[in-house]
Amino acid sequence: MTGLAAAAGDGPSGWGLALLGLAAALLWAAGYAAACAWWPFSACGRCEGTGKRRSPSGKAWRKCRRCKGSGARLRTGRRIFNWLHVTREDATK
Amino acid sequence: MTPDRPATATPAVPDQGGPGARVYELRPGGRQASPEPGPAAAVEGEPVDTSYEIDLDDPADLPDPGTRRPVYVDAVVREDDRRPIVPAALRGPNLAPTVRLVAGRTGHRVAFHAVRSPLYVLLASVWAVVGVFRLAGRQMRWWWVSEQDALRQAAATANDPDTWHKLHGHARQVRKWRGLVLLAELAGLAAAVAVLATAAPWWARLAVLGLAVPFLAHAGRPRTRPIVSAAVVTSRWRKLNADVVLRAYYAAGLGHPDKPAQQVMFGGPMSRDGEGSRVLVDLPYGLGLDDAVKARPKIASGLDVTVSQVYITRDPSSHRRHALWVADRDPLAVPAGRTPLLALRPTDIWEPAPFGVDERGRVVRVPLMWNSVLVGAVPRAGKTFSARLLALYGALDPYVRLTVFDGKGSPDWRRFGLVADRCGFGLALSRDGDPVEAFTDALREIKADVQDRYRRLSELPADLCPEGKLTREIARDPRYRMPVRLVVIDEFQEYFELGEASKEIAQLLVFLVKVAPGAGVIVVGATQKPSGVGSGQQVAQQFTAYRDNHQVRFGLRTGSWQVSDLVLGSGAYSEGYDTSTLLPTYKGVGILRGATDDTPTVRTYLADGEDAERILRAARALRERAGTLSGYAAGEQVGRDLRDVLADVRRVFRTDAFVSWQQLAARLAEQLPEHYAGTTPDAISAEVRATGVRSVDGKRDGRVLKGAKLADVVEAMERRAIAGGGR
Numbered sequence: 028m029t030g031l032a033a034a035a036g037d038g039p040s041g042w043g044l045a046l047l048g049l050a051a052a053l054l055w056a057a058g059y060a061a062a063c064a065w066w067p068f069s070a071c072g073r074c075e076g077t078g079k080r081r082s083p084s085g086k087a088w089r090k091c092r093r094c095k096g097s098g099a100r101l102r103t104g105r106r107i108f109n110w111l112h113v114t115r116e117d118a119t120k
Numbered sequence: 121m122t123p124d125r126p127a128t129a130t131p132a133v134p135d136q137g138g139p140g141a142r143v144y145e146l147r148p149g150g151r152q153a154s155p156e157p158g159p160a161a162a163v164e165g166e167p168v169d170t171s172y173e174i175d176l177d178d179p180a181d182l183p184d185p186g187t188r189r190p191v192y193v194d195a196v197v198r199e200d201d202r203r204p205i206v207p208a209a210l211r212g213p214n215l216a217p218t219v220r221l222v223a224g225r226t227g228h229r230v231a232f233h234a235v236r237s238p239l240y241v242l243l244a245s246v247w248a249v250v251g252v253f254r255l256a257g258r259q260m261r262w263w264w265v266s267e268q269d270a271l272r273q274a275a276a277t278a279n280d281p282d283t284w285h286k287l288h289g290h291a292r293q294v295r296k297w298r299g300l301v302l303l304a305e306l307a308g309l310a311a312a313v314a315v316l317a318t319a320a321p322w323w324a325r326l327a328v329l330g331l332a333v334p335f336l337a338h339a340g341r342p343r344t345r346p347i348v349s350a351a352v353v354t355s356r357w358r359k360l361n362a363d364v365v366l367r368a369y370y371a372a373g374l375g376h377p378d379k380p381a382q383q384v385m386f387g388g389p390m391s392r393d394g395e396g397s398r399v400l401v402d403l404p405y406g407l408g409l410d411d412a413v414k415a416r417p418k419i420a421s422g423l424d425v426t427v428s429q430v431y432i433t434r435d436p437s438s439h440r441r442h443a444l445w446v447a448d449r450d451p452l453a454v455p456a457g458r459t460p461l462l463a464l465r466p467t468d469i470w471e472p473a474p475f476g477v478d479e480r481g482r483v484v485r486v487p488l489m490w491n492s493v494l495v496g497a498v499p500r501a502g503k504t505f506s507a508r509l510l511a512l513y514g515a516l517d518p519y520v521r522l523t524v525f526d527g528k529g530s531p532d533w534r535r536f537g538l539v540a541d542r543c544g545f546g547l548a549l550s551r552d553g554d555p556v557e558a559f560t561d562a563l564r565e566i567k568a569d570v571q572d573r574y575r576r577l578s579e580l581p582a583d584l585c586p587e588g589k590l591t592r593e594i595a596r597d598p599r600y601r602m603p604v605r606l607v608v609i610d611e612f613q614e615y616f617e618l619g620e621a622s623k624e625i626a627q628l629l630v631f632l633v634k635v636a637p638g639a640g641v642i643v644v645g646a647t648q649k650p651s652g653v654g655s656g657q658q659v660a661q662q663f664t665a666y667r668d669n670h671q672v673r674f675g676l677r678t679g680s681w682q683v684s685d686l687v688l689g690s691g692a693y694s695e696g697y698d699t700s701t702l703l704p705t706y707k708g709v710g711i712l713r714g715a716t717d718d719t720p721t722v723r724t725y726l727a728d729g730e731d732a733e734r735i736l737r738a739a740r741a742l743r744e745r746a747g748t749l750s751g752y753a754a755g756e757q758v759g760r761d762l763r764d765v766l767a768d769v770r771r772v773f774r775t776d777a778f779v780s781w782q783q784l785a786a787r788l789a790e791q792l793p794e795h796y797a798g799t800t801p802d803a804i805s806a807e808v809r810a811t812g813v814r815s816v817d818g819k820r821d822g823r824v825l826k827g828a829k830l831a832d833v834v835e836a837m838e839r840r841a842i843a844g845g846g847r
Contacts, residue, residue: 042318042319046315046318046319049311114293114296114297114300115297117294117296117297118293118294118295118296118297118298119294119297
């Protein structure tokens with residue numbers, strides 16, 4: 028059974044590659060989770076984070092409908108976390 | 121802080137001493153030397169927790185009692201609670217036996233389990249499989265919140281749909297969350313298994329297996345069947361606290377717990393005392409110390425200890441109060457060790473002699489000066505060894521004159537010939553003469569000496585000899601010729617059963633024990649028959665008088681309490697001291713009464729024949745250096761070669777041409793008493809004739825007597841000088 032170390036001239040085996048890929052994915056997930064914890068909101072796609080849009084005539088400022096004027100959008104990872112949190116709270120209250 | 125106390129309470133001790141002095145409150149409930157003191161009473165009159173709990177079966181081990189070297193123990197210091205930096209078990213000569221003990225124990229454990237390890241592996245694998253299913257089942261139950269089923273069914277039975285729906289909704293939420301948790305756990309397990317199965321090295325798999333299998337086996341095995349059995353049998357766990365003591369007393373019939381007038385109370389808090397616990401017990405009115413003493417075996421049974429661990433001693437304040445001391449372990453089974461006299465240093469008879477250790481481990485000393493000691497026991501109990509211990513102490517003081525007489529004639533005392541002034545062994549005639557005669561002579565000589573001493577002491581000036589009593593300086597000064605004398609008589613009852621000779625001996629012995637100690641003569645006697653001795657009524661009375669006039673009594677095991685009372689002095693039994701309760705396996709254990717204020721049960725030091733010989737040789741060397749060898753011991757050296765009878769006779773002849781044998785014997789006894797004291801004319805005649813001098817008739821004062829001529833004696837000496845090369 029070949030281990031993780033690659034023999035000279037031979038690429039890593041299929042299992043080794045999968046393992047490497049798994050490790051990389053986990054590392055990315057950890058980084059993303061940390062980002063979600065620190066910066067849970069990112070810019071709303073519609074209004075580019077400003078929270079405003081101009082009326083069709085161009086005279087009035089209106090609130091962006093998607094983010095309701097806040098300019099923020101909750102990150103997906105944070106959404107997942109919030110859902111888990113709520114589930115746990117409901118279960119253990 | 122403290123409430124007002126009535127005048128009857130003990131006032132606090134005023135602050136004395138410099139920094140570092142500690143004030144101890146003497147009120148009950150204050151800080152006491154107990155392991156777990158109870159809370160102090162906030163209000164006067166409230167019951168105070170005066171007890172503590174002590175575990176009797178401490179797993180700490182004693183050091184190996186078979187070693188013959190002194191073992192250091194932590195001294196119990198009451199004022200200072202500092203524990204030693206290096207524990208006693210690891211200090212100095214204790215380290216080696218401790219290491220050996222620990223290594224032995226560990227080795228045993230390792231071997232025990234190593235032999236059983238294949239069985240352990242088999243059992244563990246079986247139970248690990250069971251454990252997997254058990255854990256899985258537990259987790260399923262956890263996920264499905266199965267404990268809520270009962271509540272839901274109860275709601276349905278009660279026709280309560282709201283509660284049911286509420287419960288059900290909650291259960292669903294909980295299941296959702298728990299299901300997620302279990303999914304994560306499954307994912308993790310799957311990943312781990314995947315990694316292990318594919319890419320991990322073989323030792324990692326083995327390590328994980330090694331961790332997982334015991335864990336699963338522990339989860340899977342039945343409660344009552346552990347896989348790894350214990351290598352040591354653990355003993356029962358016994359405790360001692362106030363409840364246990366009360367239980368013991370009530371079980372012994374000394375009171376009734378429910379009737380208020382018949383309750384057993386405590387006179388003081390329970391405290392640690394040496395290697396045991398001590399408490400003052402107040403019996404109900406009407407019961408006293410003698411009831412407690414009689415019930416001692418029952419009390420021991422109630423306390424769940426052996427009888428020899430329970431000590432009941434009199435409290436002087438009241439008859440219904442006594443002190444109960446319970447030893448942690450049987451104190452008398454542990455031997456005391458070898459005598460400190462083996463250091464072979466000179467001793468001082470004016471200091472108390474180290475005799476042994478008491479049940480609390482403290483050294484017991486017997487003050488010998490001005491005292492008479494009686495040792496009594498059945499045969500083979502250790503009387504001779506104990507009496508010999510005291511005699512060895514006296515032997516090591518070069519200024520003590522020893523007189524040793526053994527009524528038995530056993531080899532135990534023979535080596536005292538190295539240091540004794542006078543000694544005699546047995547009752548039969550021997551090469552050294554008649555021991556009974558020698559004994560009588562010795563007693564007469566002592567009597568004369570004592571009377572002479574009293575006269576001379578009264579004539580000494582008061583600053584030298586205050587109150588007319590022998591002092592250490594006078595005793596050690598050879599000019600006064602009043603050294604301290606130690607008279608040792610083993611099996612003295614033999615000397616009372618000799619018929620005619622006993623009459624004088626009995627009289628002299630009674631004088632010895634009554635009058636002599638005041639003049640600096642110490643009497644030590646040992647007997648196995650303290651009563652029923654004496655060939656005539658007078659002698660029997662004198663024996664009783666002799667026996668009863670000893671001050672210090674040491675009783676080893678005796679046959680009955682009556683004999684114990686005779687040995688220890690009347691009244692000992694009613695005070696709780698009975699040597700017939702000592703077990704035969706206790707070697708050298710006895711009760712010492714009269715030496716000090718309390719009556720300890722002493723484990724005497726050991727000094728066997730070899731040790732005694734070593735000590736006596738050293739004692740002889742000390743005496744030679746001090747110049748105090750006398751009597752038999754001094755004669756011993758010269759006695760190796762025969763006494764030069766001819767030269768003595770020649771000296772005693774002076775200028776007379778003819779001396780009869782009677783005159784010769786008289787002159788020799790007068791001028792050379794150390795060697796010719798008891799010589800009869802026939803004896804000296806035989807000796808002189810053996811050297812070749814004829815016995816001739818000669819005229820003396822008009823009578824014809826047999827004797828020797830000076831010319832013959834001189835001729836015999838010349839002949840000897842020519843033949844033997846001169847002497």
